[in-house]
Amino acid sequence: MKRWLAFSPLIVLAALAVLFAGYALKRDPKVQPQALVGKPMPALSLPDLDSGRDVPLRQTGDGPILVNFFASWCAPCEVEHPQLMALKAQGVSVVGIAYKDAPANTQAFLTRLGDPFTAKLIDRDGRAGLEFGVTGVPETYLVGADGVILGKHTGPLTPDAAEDLLRKAN
Numbered sequence: 350m351k352r353w354l355a356f357s358p359l360i361v362l363a364a365l366a367v368l369f370a371g372y373a374l375k376r377d378p379k380v381q382p383q384a385l386v387g388k389p390m391p392a393l394s395l396p397d398l399d400s401g402r403d404v405p406l407r408q409t410g411d412g413p414i415l416v417n418f419f420a421s422w423c424a425p426c427e428v429e430h431p432q433l434m435a436l437k438a439q440g441v442s443v444v445g446i447a448y449k450d451a452p453a454n455t456q457a458f459l460t461r462l463g464d465p466f467t468a469k470l471i472d473r474d475g476r477a478g479l480e481f482g483v484t485g486v487p488e489t490y491l492v493g494a495d496g497v498i499l500g501k502h503t504g505p506l507t508p509d510a511a512e513d514l515l516r517k518a519n
Contacts, residue, residue: 384482385490385498390416391480398452398469406477407496409468410442413518416490417443417466417506418478420450421458423486429505433465436511444468448486449475491517 385391394403406416417433419426436443445466447455452471459469472478481490484503491500491514500517502510 386501388498390490390492390496390498391477393477393480395446395470395472395477398447398455398471404468404470406444406470409444409470412442412494413499413515414442414444414467414492415514416446416481416492418446418448418472418481418483418486418488420448420486421454422450425505426458426487427462429487430462430465432506432508432511434463435508436506437465441515442467444470446470446472446477448472448478448483489514491515493518 390407393406395406396402397404415436419429433443433445443466445468447469449472452473455469455471459466470477475483481488487505489502489506490498493499500514502514504510506514
């Protein structure tokens with residue numbers, strides 16, 4: 350009897366490993382929640398990084414825009430940054446929302462890497478991220494001229510991912 354008690358933690362651990370492995374094998378990591386796609390962009394006003402004044406998100410650009418949630422503390426955001434700069438060079442309007450970040454850190458991040466954004470807004474408490482359904486940064490949303498969310502990309506934008514996202518505007 351004492352022998353079985355000694356091995357019981359190993360048996361429990363093995364059972365948990367089988368349970369978690371079964372979940373991981375059934376879960377597709379490429380499946381992403383697209384809850385807001387096809388719905389209007391949330392009607393939010395956020396503080397502007399430069400002026401501190403509240404700016405209605407819906408008034409940050411004409412035509413299709415990309416809304417990019419990023420943070421200075423986010424390593425994948427640094428990986429994505431050159432692609433955002435390339436989009437700016439192509440004339441794409443990108444609104445940056447600094448997610449749960451200190452404004453001074455956001456400004457230092459943009460000073461160091463360059464500023465690809467047509468508007469820079471601050472989501473200090475994560476409220477806007479919650480409204481959009483952000484699961485982690487970086488996340489980018491394509492918003493049509495009518496304010497409807499046309500697409501979403503989770504993770505760093507690559508040239509192919511940006512092209513696929515922008516194609517949904519047509």
